[in-house]
Amino acid sequence: MASSWVGQWRSSAWVVSTCLLVALLTCTLRCSECVTLSNIILILTDDQDVEMGGMTPMKKTKELIGDAGVTFSNAFTATPLCCPSRSSIITGKYPHNHLVRNNSISGNCSSTAWQKEAEPFAFPVYLNKMSYQTFYGGKYLNQYGSKDAGGVDHVPPGWDQWHALVGNSKYYNYTLSVNGKEEKHGDNYEKDYLTDLVLNRSLHFLEERSPNHPFFMMLCPPSPHSPWTAAPQYQQSFSDVKAPRNGSFNMPGKDKHWLLRQPANPMPNSSIEYLDNAYRRRWQTLLSVDDMVEQLIKKLDSIKELNNTYIFYTSDHGYHTGQFSLPIDKRQLYEFDIRIPLLVRGPGIKPKQTLQSPVLNIDLSMTILDIAGANLSTVNMDGQSFLPQMAPWLRNGTERPFFLVEYTGEGHSSEDPSCPKLGPGLAECFPDCVCEDAFNNTYACVRVLKDANLQYCEFADNESFVEVYNLTSDPHELENIVKKVDPALLQIMNQRLIKLQSCTGDSCRNIK
Incomplete structure (x- = not known):
């Protein structure tokens, strides 16, 4: 009897131990699953300055992102031109390392060499390998989709959904590559206005995504790049606005490099009228981007993802309108061309912060990967994460003492x-x-x-x-x-x- 009782006790103990082990493993598995990765959204405008009042039209954006998080007062581009700057954002590298020199194929903009040597190591590839669902919408690189760049069939690695503009910024009458298929658009506002189309497709992506994995979206509207085509409801906005007349406006570049010593000074009235018109129209196009931010945040809130999503708002470089008697453009070394807006909100970021920490656009990729939990020591990039500056209680880090613009x-x-x-x-x-x-x-x-x-x-x-x-x-x-x-x-x-x-x-x- 004693032997039978001991056997039964041992059997019962084994069952209890097994159940406890299973329960412990189940609990551990559930605990590992409960560490939820954050979603990330990067909104990248085209030619939006910060020094010349470029954020003035963005009232909703400043409230919904800046006031809800951090505004960086010292954010810079590594280079003040579209394709090299966007290449820096995507690769996390200075131009002398990603080798994109200008907006042409010969300058390596979206060239086949770039596609082979740089795109496989861009930050979306890392995110995709970490089970992030990825979406791209809008302008990519200036030569993207051209015949010499492989046409619309080429979809860079790392993107699950690809809705990229062929060529440079337009608002109507453009072509998209939709997951490698050509899609032509006309001039119907409801169907074709590119800023709104990028928004609508991003909202559709949010509806169709799997709730079991985090997502990353990169939204790149054409605003405020030329041809400055505003949505119909905004074409009369800012009718009395003119370009700022302070600082270096209409000043001679007498002690500057050769190019800035050439413009006539003072500028003729025709140039001033032209740049004032451009300034107003740039602001008009940005109102649709401001609406985009509002609608996107409302959607995130409705699907209960807002509190688990980091949202970055920035531009590829600045712009000038009459500074040193140059009518309109970018490309120069001065603050108006190299400073960019940068606003971020997200988990762990305290609201209503203004930070003076210097940040570069080459830092965006490293920061995004840091948020995603990547091992940054394995990533070959020149930038550094600025998550420690935004949320020092989440990360330790240091500021750079100086940086390069080239x-x-x-x-x-x-x-x-x-x-x-x-x-x-x-x-x-x-x-x-x-x-x-x-x-x-x-x-x-x-x-x-x-x-x-x-x-x-x-x-x-x-x-x-x-x-x-x-x-x-x-x-x-x-x-x-x-x-x-x-x-x-x-x-x-x-x-x-x-x-x-x-x-x-x-x-x-x-x-x-």
């Missing part, structure tokens, strides 16, 4: 027949022979914000031109102080620039 000028080999006195090598010329770019508009700058507020730039031209600005005493960069600065400081800045121009990966983050 640009490769573009020009035509032959002279413009209407402007023979300027000679060959220029581009983006207006009828009055004011040109916005040239081969010798090739420069590299060190921008310092810690301990001093300086910019030091060297040009690759036959003058070996150097520009230096103290932005504390001269925030509009009116006076080039290169001849007044202590030569020892110039030497320090030159050495920093040399190191930055050759840096890659970790070395870009560790230069002292």
Whole structure:
């Protein structure tokens, strides 16, 4: 009897132990599943400045993202031109490492070489491997979808849903690549207006996604890029607005590099009327983006994902309208072209913060991957996560003391027949022979914000031109102080620039 009782006890104990083990494993599995990865949305506008009032029309965006999270007051692009800048965002690299020089195929914009060498290592590939559901909508790279770039059949790796604009920004009469298939659009506002189409397809993606996996969306409306076509309901908005007349507006570039010494000063009235019109129309197009942000956040709230979603709002670079007598464009080294808006909200980010930490657009990819839980030590990128600045209680991190801004000028080999006195090598010329770019508009700058507020730039031209600005005493960069600065400081800045121009990966983050 005793032996039978012991046997039964052992049997019962084994059953209880087994049940406890199963319960423990089940609990552990459930606990691992309860660590929910956050969703991420990146909204990237085209040519939206911050220095010239470019965020003024964005009342809803500032309230729904900025007031709900953080606004960075020192956000910069690594290069002030569309395709190189967007390539920096996608790869997390400075232009000297991703090798996109300008907006042309010959400048490596969406070239077949770029597709083979850069796209497989872009941040969406990492997200997709981490089970993120991914959606892209809007402008990608300026040459995307062209015959020389592989046509609309090419869909970059890492994207589950691909709704990308073929070529440069348009609002109507464009072609999309929809998951590798050509889709043509006309000029019907309800069906074709690109900003609204990007929004509507992103909302559809949110409805159709699997709730079992996180999502990443990158939404790239054309606003406020030319041709500045506003939605019908906004075409009369801002009728009395003019470009700001303060700072460097309509000022001569007498002590600046060759290109800025060429424009006539003061500008003719025709140029001022033109740039004022462009300024108003840019703002008009942004009102639809502001609506996009509002509708997107309402949708996230309705599907109960808002509190688990990081939303980034930024632009590829800044813009100018009359600064130093240049009518309209980007491409220059000055604050109006290199500063960008950057607003972020999300889990763990306290509301109504304004941070002065310097942030670059090459940091976006590393920050997004950091949020997603990637092992950043395995990622070959030049940027660094700014999650520690947004939410120091989530991450430890350091700020960079200085950073690089670089640009490769573009020009035509032959002279413009209407402007023979300027000679060959220029581009983006207006009828009055004011040109916005040239081969010798090739420069590299060190921008310092810690301990001093300086910019030091060297040009690759036959003058070996150097520009230096103290932005504390001269925030509009009116006076080039290169001849007044202590030569020892110039030497320090030159050495920093040399190191930055050759840096890659970790070395870009560790230069002292």
